[in-house]
Amino acid sequence: MARVGVFVCHCGENIARTVDCAAVAEALADHPGVAHAEDYKYMCSDPGQALIKRAIIDKRLTGVVVAACSPHMHEKTFRRAASQAGLNPFLCEMANIREHCSWIHEDREAATAKATDIARTIAEKVKHNVPLETIHIPVTKRAMVIGGGIAGIQAALDIADGGHEVVLVEKDASIGGHMAQLSETFPTLDCSQCILTPRMVEAYQHPNIKLMTWSEVDSVDGYIGNFKVTVRKKARSVDADVCNGCGDCMAACPNRRTPSEFDAGLGTRSAIYVPFPQAVPNTPVIDRANCGRFKAIAKGIKKEVCGKCATACLKGAIDFTQQDELVTEEVGAIVVATGYQLYSIGREQPEGLKGYGEYGYGEVPDVIDGLQFERLASASGPTAGEIRRPSDGKAPQTIVFVHCVGSRDPEKGMSYCSKICCMYNAKHAMLYRHKVHDGRAVLFYMDVRAAGKGYDEFTRRAVEQDGAEYLRGRVSRIYRDGDVVKVVGYDTLGHEPVEIDADMVVLATAMRPQPGIKELAQTLSVSYDEHGFINEAHPKLRPVETNTAGVFVAGACQAPRDIPDSVAMASATAAKVLALFSNAELEREPAVAAVNEATCIGCLTCERVCPYGAVEAKEIRDRAGNVVRMVASINPGVCQGCGTCQAVCLSKSIELATFTDEQIHSEIEALAFWP
Amino acid sequence: MSDGGNGGGKGGEFEPRITAFVCNWCTYTGADLAGTSRLHMASNVRIIRLPCTGRIDPLFIVKAFERGADGVIVSGCHPADCHYTAGNYHARRRFALFRELASFIGIDPGRMTFSWVSASEGAKWRDVVDDTVARVRALGPFEAYRRLVDQPAGTGESYASIEGLFEEAAR
Numbered sequence: 001m002a003r004v005g006v007f008v009c010h011c012g013e014n015i016a017r018t019v020d021c022a023a024v025a026e027a028l029a030d031h032p033g034v035a036h037a038e039d040y041k042y043m044c045s046d047p048g049q050a051l052i053k054r055a056i057i058d059k060r061l062t063g064v065v066v067a068a069c070s071p072h073m074h075e076k077t078f079r080r081a082a083s084q085a086g087l088n089p090f091l092c093e094m095a096n097i098r099e100h101c102s103w104i105h106e107d108r109e110a111a112t113a114k115a116t117d118i119a120r121t122i123a124e125k126v127k128h129n130v131p132l133e134t135i136h137i138p139v140t141k142r143a144m145v146i147g148g149g150i151a152g153i154q155a156a157l158d159i160a161d162g163g164h165e166v167v168l169v170e171k172d173a174s175i176g177g178h179m180a181q182l183s184e185t186f187p188t189l190d191c192s193q194c195i196l197t198p199r200m201v202e203a204y205q206h207p208n209i210k211l212m213t214w215s216e217v218d219s220v221d222g223y224i225g226n227f228k229v230t231v232r233k234k235a236r237s238v239d240a241d242v243c244n245g246c247g248d249c250m251a252a253c254p255n256r257r258t259p260s261e262f263d264a265g266l267g268t269r270s271a272i273y274v275p276f277p278q279a280v281p282n283t284p285v286i287d288r289a290n291c292g293r294f295k296a297i298a299k300g301i302k303k304e305v306c307g308k309c310a311t312a313c314l315k316g317a318i319d320f321t322q323q324d325e326l327v328t329e330e331v332g333a334i335v336v337a338t339g340y341q342l343y344s345i346g347r348e349q350p351e352g353l354k355g356y357g358e359y360g361y362g363e364v365p366d367v368i369d370g371l372q373f374e375r376l377a378s379a380s381g382p383t384a385g386e387i388r389r390p391s392d393g394k395a396p397q398t399i400v401f402v403h404c405v406g407s408r409d410p411e412k413g414m415s416y417c418s419k420i421c422c423m424y425n426a427k428h429a430m431l432y433r434h435k436v437h438d439g440r441a442v443l444f445y446m447d448v449r450a451a452g453k454g455y456d457e458f459t460r461r462a463v464e465q466d467g468a469e470y471l472r473g474r475v476s477r478i479y480r481d482g483d484v485v486k487v488v489g490y491d492t493l494g495h496e497p498v499e500i501d502a503d504m505v506v507l508a509t510a511m512r513p514q515p516g517i518k519e520l521a522q523t524l525s526v527s528y529d530e531h532g533f534i535n536e537a538h539p540k541l542r543p544v545e546t547n548t549a550g551v552f553v554a555g556a557c558q559a560p561r562d563i564p565d566s567v568a569m570a571s572a573t574a575a576k577v578l579a580l581f582s583n584a585e586l587e588r589e590p591a592v593a594a595v596n597e598a599t600c601i602g603c604l605t606c607e608r609v610c611p612y613g614a615v616e617a618k619e620i621r622d623r624a625g626n627v628v629r630m631v632a633s634i635n636p637g638v639c640q641g642c643g644t645c646q647a648v649c650l651s652k653s654i655e656l657a658t659f660t661d662e663q664i665h666s667e668i669e670a671l672a673f674w675p
Numbered sequence: 676m677s678d679g680g681n682g683g684g685k686g687g688e689f690e691p692r693i694t695a696f697v698c699n700w701c702t703y704t705g706a707d708l709a710g711t712s713r714l715h716m717a718s719n720v721r722i723i724r725l726p727c728t729g730r731i732d733p734l735f736i737v738k739a740f741e742r743g744a745d746g747v748i749v750s751g752c753h754p755a756d757c758h759y760t761a762g763n764y765h766a767r768r769r770f771a772l773f774r775e776l777a778s779f780i781g782i783d784p785g786r787m788t789f790s791w792v793s794a795s796e797g798a799k800w801r802d803v804v805d806d807t808v809a810r811v812r813a814l815g816p817f818e819a820y821r822r823l824v825d826q827p828a829g830t831g832e833s834y835a836s837i838e839g840l841f842e843e844a845a846r
Contacts (some may be wrong), residue, residue, distance in 0.1 A: 070707045
C-alpha cells in the first residue's frame with residue numbers, strides 16, 4: 001500500500017511568485033496513494049529537510065516527492081535527508097516545478113495546473129520505485145592531465161604532490177603552452193618564462209609525473225575510476241632516452257627557414273628543433289613535413305638525402321625509422337586543460353566564424369596579433385626584444401592597438417568577451433612606451449575591463465605614467481597606404497571620426513579553444529558549447545567538473561581566462577581528483593540494467609548495442625551440468641545505465657533500475673486525461 | 676485526472692497537450708538552462724525524464740497518444756555528443772523507422788517532433804516547444820486516435836471492410 005509524501009517548495013519567491021504552492025499540495029493530498037502533502041518556503045534548508053524527515057517517520061512514508069527545483073540541483077540533498085530518516089534514498093524523487101515551470105511561464109493558473117501535473121507524474125513514478133543499494137567499484141588512483149600549459153602543469157603538480165601518479169600529455173614538443181611565448185605578464189610585469197620555467201622543470205623532475213610530450217589522446221574507454229586511455233606518442237625521430245639536449249643536430253640542419261610556431265610566424269627554425277631554448281623536455285623533434293630527408297622519402301626518392309643531424313649527433317640519438325607508438329594508460333580521473341588559440345582574421349574560417357575583411361584579412365603587413373607582439377617584445381624573440389615592423393625592420397613610431405577584434409561581435413560569430421585583452425593591450429602599450437620612449441601608443445576600446453586584483457591600477461598606470469592614448473570607439477577599416485597602415489575609426493567621446501597613420505597595428509583577437517577540441521570532447525564524452533568551450537557541470541557551483549563523471553576541466557579551454565584564474569582552477573581540479581582518490585572504493589548510483597534470465601531468449605541484441613561492453617553471454621546449466629541455454633548477463637560494475645539494451649530487448653527481459661518500464665508508463669498514465 | 680481537457684482552455688481555444696520524452700544529460704539540462712535563463716515559452720509540454728534517448732521505446736509514444744496526448748516530443752543529445760556515446764544513434768535509427776510506421780497507421784507526422792537539444796541550448800528548447808505547440812494546435816485535437824481506441828471490437832468501418840475483403844477472396 002503506497003504512502004507517498006509530497007513536499008512542495010516555494011523556493012522563496014522563485015516558485016511561489018508564479019505557482020500557487022498551497023494549491024498544488026492540496027491537489028496532491030487528494031491523489032490516491034499520497035499519505036502526506038505540505039508546502040514550505042525552503043525545502044532544502046535545515047528546517048525544510050526536518051519537515052520531510054518528520055513526515056517520513058510519523059506518517060510511515062514509503063516514498064517522497066519534493067516538488068521544487070531541478071533534480072540536478074538537489075536530488076542528492078533530499079535523498080540524503082530521506083536516508084537519515086530511515087527511508088531508502090532511491091525512494092525519493094524530485095518534481096521540477098521551477099526550471100521547467102515557474103521560471104518559464106507567467107500565467108499563474110496555467111503554471112499552477114502544470115506544476116500539479118508534474119508533481120502528480122512523479123508521485124505516480126515513485127509508487128513504482130524500489131529500494132536500491134549503491135554500487136561500489138574500485139578506483140585506479142592515477143590521473144591524466146591533457147594539456148601541458150600553465151593550467152595543466154599546475155593540476156599535475158598538485159595531484160602529484162598529493163601522492164598520486166599523473167600522466168601529463170602534451171601535443172607539442174615541449175610543455176609550457178602560450179605562457180612560454182609571453183614576454184611579461186600583467187599586472188606585475190613579471191618575466192613570463194622566469195616564473196613559468198621553474199614549474200616546467202618541477203613537473204619534469206617530479207617522481208610522480210610521467211611526461212608525454214609530442215603526444216595526443218587517441219581514444220578513451222571506461223568510466224570514472226576506471227578509464228583506459230590510448231595515447232599516441234608521435235614519432236620524434238629522436239631517441240629521447242639517448243639524447244642529451246646538446247643541440248648539435250639543430251646547428252647542423254641546413255633548413256633554417258621554416259616559420260617558427262613558437263615565434264607566431266615572425267621567426268624561423270630548423271627542421272629538427274626544440275620549440276624554444278628552455279623547452280622541457282629539451283629533446284628535439286624532426287618536423288617531417290619540412291625535413292629534406294623525409295620530403296625525399298615521401299616523393300619516393302630511393303637515395304638517402306641529407307641526414308646531417310644524424311652525422312652531427314655524437315650520441316647516435318637520431319632515428320629516422322621511428323614510428324608513432326600507441327600506449328595505453330589506466331587512470332581513474334582525467335583533467336582537460338588544453339588552453340586556447342587566437343582567432344585569426346583571415347579568409348579561411350571554420351564554420352560559424354567570419355574573417356575581418358575590414359582589417360585586410362591578415363594580409364596587410366605590419367598588422368599583427370597579440371601573441372606576435374609578445375614575441376617582438378620578448379628578449380628571446382626574433383628581434384631580441386626590440387619592437388620592429390615585420391615589413392622593413394624599422395622601429396614603429398606610432399602603434400595602434402585595437403580592442404575586441406572578433407570578441408563581443410555576433411556578426412563574426414563570437415558574441416563573448418575574451419576577458420584578457422583589455423589587460424594585455426594596456427600591457428603592450430606600456431612595454432612599447434618603455435622601449436620606444438617617443439613612440440605613440442593609441443588604443444581603440446569599447447570598454448576597459450580590468451576587474452582583477454591590481455588590474456585597474458595597472459590600466460590607469462598605462463595612461464597616467466606611460467602616456468597611452470585611449471580612444472573610445474571602433475575601427476572601421478585598416479589598409480595599407482604606401483609605407484603606413486591607415487587606421488580609420490571613430491572617437492565616440494569626442495564625437496568625431498579619427499584617421500591615424502600607424503607604423504604598426506596590433507589586433508586583440510578573440511580567445512578560442514584549441515583546434516581539435518570538439519573531437520577531443522567527443523572522445524571523452526564531455527559536452528561543449530557552440531564555440532567548442534568545454535561545458536562545466538554547473539556554471540555557478542560546479543565550475544571545474546564536467547557532466548561526465550571523472551573528467552574535470554581547467555583553464556582557457558572552458559572559457560577565456562587569465563593566468564591566476566587558470567592556476568586557481570587547475571588547483572581546484574586537483575582537489576576534486578584527490579577527493580576522488582581518497583576513498584578505497586567509489587560509490588556509484590545503482591542505475592544499472594539487469595536481465596531476467598527466465599525470459600531472456602539469448603539473442604544478445606543487447607550485447608551488440610551496449611556502448612560499454614557491459615553485456616556478456618552466460619551459460620545456464622541443468623543439475624547435471626549440461627548447458628541448456630545461453631542468456632545475456634550485465635556486469636553492474638560496467639553498466640552506465642543508458643537503457644539502450646532495454647529498448648532493443650525483443651523479449652522485454654531487461655529492466656533498468658530507476659527508469660523501469662513500470663515507472664515510465666506510470667508517468668505517461670499520470671498525464672492521461674482520458675479515463 | 677486533470678481538468679476539462681483539449682476543448683477547454685481560455686476563450687474556448689484548443690490547447691494541445693504535449694508529452695516530451697527527453698534525455699537527462701542534454702535536453703533535460705538544456706530545458707533547465709531555459710528555466711535558469713527565464714526564457715518564457717508555451718505551457719503545454721510535460722516532460723518525462725529518461726537517462727538517454729536510447730532508452731525510449733516507441734511504445735511510450737504510442738501510449739502517450741493513447742492516453743490523450745495531441746503531440747509528442749522526443750529530444751536528446753546531438754549525434755557524436757551522447758553522454759553514453761551511442762544511445763542517440765540507436766534512437767535515431769529506431770525513430771526513423773517509427774516515423775514511417777506511425778505515418779502508415781494514421782498518426783500525422785506533424786504531431787511528433789524529434790530534436791537534438793544540447794545542455795547549452797536553452798533557447799533551442801524554447802523554440803522546439805513553441806514550434807511544436809503551434810504546429811499541433813493547427814492540427815487540432817487528436818480525436819481520431821480516441822475514436823479508434825473507444826470502438827468496441829467487431830464494429831466500425833475498418834472491420835466491415837476487412838470482412839468485405841474475405842468475402843471477395845472467397846468468391
